[in-house]
Amino acid sequence: MAPWRGRGAAATVWYLRLMALLNLVAVLAVPFREQVRTHNEGEYFTPYLVTAGLSTVVLSMFLAVAMRRRKRAAWIFNTALAGLFFVAYLVLMLVPGGHFADHPLNYFSTVTTGLFVVALLLGRREFTSKGDRSNPKTAVATFLAGLLFGGGVGSVLVAATNTIPGADFGDRFVYSIARMVTVTPSEHVAGVISVPTWVNAFINAMSAVLFLLVLYVAFRSPRGQELLSAEDEARLRGLLDRQGERDSLGYFALRRDKAVVFSPSGKAAVAYRVLGGVSLASGDPIGDPEAWPGAIEAWLGEAREHAWVPAVMGASEEAGVIYARHGLDALELGDEAIVELDEFSLDGRAMRVVRQAYNRVKRAGYTVRIRRHEDIPEAEMASLVERADHWRDGATERGFSMALGRLGDPDDGRCVMLECHDGDGELRALLSFVPWGRDGLSLDLMRRDRDSENGLMEFMVIELLQRAAEVGLARVSLNFAMFRSVFERGSKLGAGPVLRLWRSVLGFFSRWWQIESLYRANAKYRPIWEPRYLLFEKSSEIPRIGIASARAEGFITVPSLPALFRRRHVGAAAAAAAPKA
Template identity: 70%
Template sequence: MLRILTNVVDVTASTTPPTTAVKPRPTVVTPRCRRAAATACVWYLRVMALLNVLAVLSAPLRDRVREHNEGEHFTPYLLTAGLVSAILALCLAVTMRRRKRAAWILNTVLAALTLSVMILWLLVPGEEPGFRHHWINWASAALTALFLLALLVARTEFTSKGDRSNPRTALGTLAGGVLLGGALGVALVQATGTGAGAGLSDRLGYVLSRFVTLDPSERAARLVQVPGWVDGTLNVTAALVFLSVLYVAFRSPRGVVLTEDDEARLRTLLDRHGERDSLGYFALRRDKAAVFSPSGKAAVTYRVVNGVSLASGDPVGDPEAWPGAIDAWLAEARAHAWVPAVMGASEEAGVIYGRHGLSALELGDEAVVEVADFTLEGRAMRGVRQAHNRVRRAGYSVRVRRHGDIPEPEMARLVADADRWRDGATERGFSMALGRLGSPDDGRCVMVECHDAHGELRALLSFVPWGDKGLSLDLMRRDRDSDNGLVEFMVIELLRQADDVGLARVSLNFAMFRSVFERGDRLGAGPVLRLWRTALGFLSRWWQIESLYRANAKYRPVWEPRFVLFRKSGELPRIALAAGRAEGFVTTPGLPALLRRQSRAA
């Protein structure tokens, strides 16, 4: 019928004389109303989560809610005085705030079913007419109906997509959790419970009831009597199961990895515009995905970590096409409820990202050495000059080659040595690391090898190309038993042999919070800056923050600031955790990783 009416309206409009102005009819629901309705749904769920938590902690409130639910009255949607309901309401509030479509569907179905049962009890004649006239029941039904109405009004606001494997994985998690939790609960009730006439079905029903609410009904209390800690254990077990189910049901898609076609297109862009950004070649990491501008002249590469779409460096390609690539990346993040963030963007890119609603926070500085300006002469370079001479007198030598010029068996030995010298089992680096060594596709990369007086390899550096005349440090490994100063010796020898590889500039390590260390040591530094300087110095005992700054500063480089870009300041902790995981500094094994492996296997 609606389609027929629409066709009639279209035909009528087409036959209207051109001189007649047809005034458009105003829409019933404006975008502002839809946004307000979506916000109201989120706040309703937050309030329900808070009330459920208070009911769990407060015995009088819990008894009152149980009396309503099991007596003559009922409470609004999701108010059950149980920890499971609190977690469910809270998770739904979070996912609804992220505009997840799956959360909207689940809320709509559950709220509609709840309201239907309420209406059935209120309108169907029963033995207790006072039940239908009590104001609590009507108020509960009205609140549930208003929540459902707000859901329907805000329907088009919830467009964020979930992972296709989420429903199947969530059902499997729910089934396994209920079976294991039910078996554990029945065993606990059997071992600790007392009461007359309770069979297996009664004990199982008691366990399932405790999964929802903390206090048993009067009938269940007569049949099964257990210590209070058993009820608490059952409710917490159910909460953990539900939390796992909700996690896998509403998690964001993990994103795709770089395809061969995408990599070929990125290499073409790097050939044309690779000299603009020293981090451009790291866009070819194969654990990233790429989204291109409509013209195909620019791209943003990113990786999804913990629901954060984490881009790194500047967009690849023509700067005039950067806005199109950024728009496409942000649109994909909105479609999947990802938090957009950029690590290590330059000031030029930060300005363009800022026009798209992202804020900037200075992360640190990149050390760039210009070959033409580098010299070992002068009093300021005395320490570097002495270290270089000391290592050279010890018999060490350096060889500089393109990866493509290294025979395959020799490259395999270099990769094996690099893996053996790695600090820990995790390969660290994301925004400023390629994540692989020895690939035939990276023939333009440069390897710097350091051998001792006996010809044994003791250290190596690997650089990725930065345009035609630049290099950017990718990998730095050395034998722990070798002499100190090898890295400085290798960098200086690379700069001295720059003509052999057509080198004009070199990007070295990134110095996080460099300005704090530099300004904090100056005369007149304020108390806040000195306190921040002291705190970073303390953290440098575990992370190489100050040491990297000192190691870079000795070459007297040009410091290029790098920024982290974000949408909201409240998202910074989540972005920091995602960046820590991507860079390899934070690992989170356990259930989420297990579920990810299961979903990939499926």
């Protein structure tokens, strides 16, 4: 029976896609459109959702997408509406003296709609994806608010363009609402209002936007948990204490705008955030690799339950292999720069540029102070947080997979702070690193005064590497270089035209997103390059995943989304700045 359930569910999706195509053809082809309208308005009717209207094209496509994601709400909607059509067809067939049964097309419509209903009932158990409980109420509220807004805007346009005097605000508002719901205005309203065609078209366009918005709200996936609970954070810290050296990005799982799902044994976990219907995990699973499959299955199960698109940003090759066994495909994003202390040296011709920058800044009188966050007094930390915010490029705190998103939190005492002062003792730059196991650090935050000496960041990194014993350091993870291999291979002799073109395109966009400059800044230290991957289920979902990733990293800002993790950051800074009793 299970195979038939899957086939029935798939059949409903293809039926809706076919209906969308037929409606689109009817919109574009005038003879077919007129034929469909004649059938719908006469004594014989077309199958379910064939109306020769653009709005029905959109509705069919929305329903097809929702049914493909196995959303329960879409199944209920289709079953109720198609069932009513099917029952109506049967009743009209059996009405004595009626003409409905005289037309052969009505038999086709009845059978086709009935088969669709059968497919819906057959695949009922396949549609298990949950929606948000607030969706119905929010959709109704959106529809009413949209009508009020559209009616108000339409009233203003009608008042400005009406050529017949005598219409009051009520007449204009009723006219606009009637146009939005595609109902012919009453004779009274039509007798006192005459507006240009473009006004009616604009009002109809507003109704189309409202229709799309109501559909989106009605069938959207749940938005997911936004904050990491204290209990989950404590469990994650326990896993990091035991297995934290495996992944340099592990500590970033403690961002409080992430949720977490654990394996059945509790020995591994996947941290993620839901954005735009995408369940976006970052880095490798936390904990024992033997328990990773259990955590991955739990995360994927939750994503399927809520019709979220699963994706992973910044996974290592080891984790990518495990994820691939669970149906995810991989796309190389770039490389992480890792410096091993026992292999690093400033000597040699290859390090000449870095060595010169370091010596120049040192001769200018700059010094670096290295401390654990827990060793910094609260008032000093508050001052450092204030300076870091002042030097931030833009109003949004960027980062998701490779940034903690908070500075000065008391729970992050093992983080390491580098403070760079000039010859006059003025603070000029900050670097903050999160722990990577017992003897590693991973770069979290880089801030500097733009008026400071060039080469300041190189100076600070070299100081950290040369004074590694002060914090028991054996390895450091620096910035992530996207598409590193393209820049490296594209500049070499013999690079093909496609690779050179790709390098040129990335170089162009580097003017805004610093893609190439990050690669070159990291390459100076002769690091070990560790590849990182984007993992996904379907290639068609990559644009959606890309938008969700850009939102998570702070490149796309949605003002209505609360930056919850920043509230904690601000609270910590304020508490540190407050005088003690």
